[in-house]
Amino acid sequence: MALRNCGFVGALVFASIQVAGAQEPLCRDVVNVIDHPANTFVSKIKKNGVKCFVFPDCCTGAWTGNAACYVLNKTLVPPWQEIQHVTKCTPQVMTAVQEIAIERTNPTTAVVPPEIYDLFRAYLDVTRTSASPLPPDVKAGLQRIVGMPGIVWAQKDLDDAVYVSASDIRGQPLFPATYKLGGHDGITYGTLIVVKDSVLADKTCYRYETFAHELTHVFQNRQYGENRFLAKYILDATRYSYTQIPFEAEAFALQGYVANHYCSLIMGVPEPPQPPPPPPRRITRGGGAKD
Numbered sequence: 001m002a003l004r005n006c007g008f009v010g011a012l013v014f015a016s017i018q019v020a021g022a023q024e025p026l027c028r029d030v031v032n033v034i035d036h037p038a039n040t041f042v043s044k045i046k047k048n049g050v051k052c053f054v055f056p057d058c059c060t061g062a063w064t065g066n067a068a069c070y071v072l073n074k075t076l077v078p079p080w081q082e083i084q085h086v087t088k089c090t091p092q093v094m095t096a097v098q099e100i101a102i103e104r105t106n107p108t109t110a111v112v113p114p115e116i117y118d119l120f121r122a123y124l125d126v127t128r129t130s131a132s133p134l135p136p137d138v139k140a141g142l143q144r145i146v147g148m149p150g151i152v153w154a155q156k157d158l159d160d161a162v163y164v165s166a167s168d169i170r171g172q173p174l175f176p177a178t179y180k181l182g183g184h185d186g187i188t189y190g191t192l193i194v195v196k197d198s199v200l201a202d203k204t205c206y207r208y209e210t211f212a213h214e215l216t217h218v219f220q221n222r223q224y225g226e227n228r229f230l231a232k233y234i235l236d237a238t239r240y241s242y243t244q245i246p247f248e249a250e251a252f253a254l255q256g257y258v259a260n261h262y263c264s265l266i267m268g269v270p271e272p273p274q275p276p277p278p279p280p281r282r283i284t285r286g287g288g289a290k291d
């Protein structure tokens with residue numbers, strides 16, 4: 001896989017991990033499953049009983065050029081899978097962070113080696129400590145639907161979640177678009193959400209829906225543990241299309257539910273006006289009321 005050098009060396013932490021990850025190329029055995037579609041092969045079979053004196057060509061090597069000499073034989077080959085065992089070596093320019101970000105989006109292997117996880121985790125931990133809490137309006141809006149039907153994440157997930165923008169130097173190495181992969185609006189690693197700038201600038205419910213989606217991944221990470229989440233996600237991504245990955249299916253379902261049921265509530269659209277309360281009773285004392 002050709003990767004461009006994205007010039008992240010400005011980030012000290014990233015640079016140090018890049019050095020650590022680039023000591024030696026990492027090689028590992030990879031199983032590639034290639035799906036071959038159904039196919040029909042057509043071959044020419046020499047006709048029985050062609051007479052040389054009627055069709056002289058049929059008795060020479062030129063018979064394939066004369067339609068009178070053959071019948072077409074169609075062979076249907078059903079769909080089949082090819083299993084390739086190959087050794088994949090990580091290029092020296094690819095860092096652990098790049099490797100995970102790419103595998104997370106476009107996995108080529110079902111198993112990521114623990115040393116890659118460890119390097120990635122180190123970058124993630126540092127990035128998380130400097131990331132921002134959720135934008136206040138997003139947190140306040142989504143807080144209103146905690147515990148309501150269809151919402152799996154809890155107040156704890158809203159409190160724990162932090163974010164960086166995809167264009168931020170800390171977010172770039174984690175965001176699929178940096179590697180020209182996917183059309184994601186956000187991606188979540190543990191409690192860290194990397195979110196596209198257009199979502200942060202959005203003023204519609206889509207802004208909240210997107211965070212609601214990513215918070216589902218925050219919840220899933222808490223539920224499974226970050227390493228198990230990532231391992232399962234990558235394994236599932238080799239088996240399912242993107243939206244069918246079970247973690248994504250849950251997140252998209254929740255996102256859709258929010259879009260259909262909770263936008264007004266989240267965005268604080270005022271309730272329809274209530275009839276005015278009855279005026280307070282005048283308190284009368286002695287001979288009459290005083291205003």
Ligand SMILES: [Zn+2]
Pocket residue numbers: 213214217247248251
């Ligand atoms: Zn998702």
